Amino acid sequence: MGMGLKTLQKRLGHLTGTAIRDYRMIEEGDRIMVCLSGGKDSYALLDTLLRLQKRAPVRFELVAVNLDQKQPGFPEHVLPEYLESVGVPYRILEADTYSTVERVIPEGKTKCSLCSRLRRGLLYGAAEEMGCSKIALGHHRDDILETFFLNLFYGGRLAAMPPKLRSNSGKHVVTRPLAYVPEPYLERYAERMAFPIIPCTLCGSQPDLKRQMIKAMLKEWGEIEPRRLANIFSALQNVQPSHLADKNLHDFVNLVGSVQPGEDPVSALETPHGGGEGFPAVDVPVNEVRTADSGP
Numbered sequence: 001m002g003m004g005l006k007t008l009q010k011r012l013g014h015l016t017g018t019a020i021r022d023y024r025m026i027e028e029g030d031r032i033m034v035c036l037s038g039g040k041d042s043y044a045l046l047d048t049l050l051r052l053q054k055r056a057p058v059r060f061e062l063v064a065v066n067l068d069q070k071q072p073g074f075p076e077h078v079l080p081e082y083l084e085s086v087g088v089p090y091r092i093l094e095a096d097t098y099s100t101v102e103r104v105i106p107e108g109k110t111k112c113s114l115c116s117r118l119r120r121g122l123l124y125g126a127a128e129e130m131g132c133s134k135i136a137l138g139h140h141r142d143d144i145l146e147t148f149f150l151n152l153f154y155g156g157r158l159a160a161m162p163p164k165l166r167s168n169s170g171k172h173v174v175t176r177p178l179a180y181v182p183e184p185y186l187e188r189y190a191e192r193m194a195f196p197i198i199p200c201t202l203c204g205s206q207p208d209l210k211r212q213m214i215k216a217m218l219k220e221w222g223e224i225e226p227r228r229l230a231n232i233f234s235a236l237q238n239v240q241p242s243h244l245a246d247k248n249l250h251d252f253v254n255l256v257g258s259v260q261p262g263e264d265p266v267s268a269l270e271t272p273h274g275g276g277e278g279f280p281a282v283d284v285p286v287n288e289v290r291t292a293d294s295g296p
Contacts, residue, residue, distance in 0.1 A: 008185060024164075035138065036066045049136065068094045070095070074198070093122055134175055136177055145229060153210075
């Protein structure tokens with residue numbers, strides 16, 4: 001992708017703004033907690049929301065929040081210095097979730113799930129305390145697709161990350177404004193903007209995660225057929241429950257046809273047939289009808 005910085009900014013702004021409009025992620029008077037991890041995605045999210053804020057048709061506040069999980073060697077000065085340089089109100093939460101995860105999860109096992117649950121609870125609590133009406137996360141389109149295939153391959157269910165959701169408690173609305181943005185855009189943007197990236201040593205120490213395998217698969221698919229990932233994401237927005245098999249989403253049990261048991265098969269066949277699916281009704285001549293008890 002050979003886009004320059006200005007083109008990238010416009011593309012990110014367009015995709016993010018479209019997702020915000022499509023799912024009504026931001027409304028008049030919102031106070032939005034932007035969760036900043038120190039990774040490329042959350043930096044791009046905050047930067048893009050700041051740009052959109054200047055020309056948005058509604059007024060809203062942004063406050064950046066980082067959770068210092070007390071990972072060894074975590075550069076505590078990086079995020080405060082960056083946030084002060086861009087003039088964003090911020091808050092740094094401190095909680096030693098690192099030690100908890102290291103103590104509870106055996107060596108070699110996936111740590112992401114527990115880490116995510118602990119982090120989510122702390123961020124929800126901070127959002128309520130700070131009076132934030134929305135929580136914005138930096139997950140992008142490819143994160144959503146990876147989650148879809150993880151659930152499909154290993155969980156036996158069709159589910160992904162929704163662009164917008166309400167927490168189980170009903171108190172918090174979580175949004176993903178980068179839901180339409182492909183990851184390569186964010187990689188290039190982080191390079192051009194020279195964001196001070198902070199790596200996650202918890203996840204980075206586990207190279208064989210299933211998510212990494214899915215990520216590699218999607219990357220290969222994108223190289224083979226560039227539109228494939230966009231088409232898969234479009235499918236997530238165009239679900240037809242009647243053409244799947246979940247009886248909780250579609251009433252298959254009570255489906256009935258117009259022909260009743262015992263009806264004369266000749267009269268049924270002589271009825272003008274509409275093909276459905278856009279085909280016109282056609283009179284089909286019936287020369288002979290054979291039934292099981294009529295003989296040859």
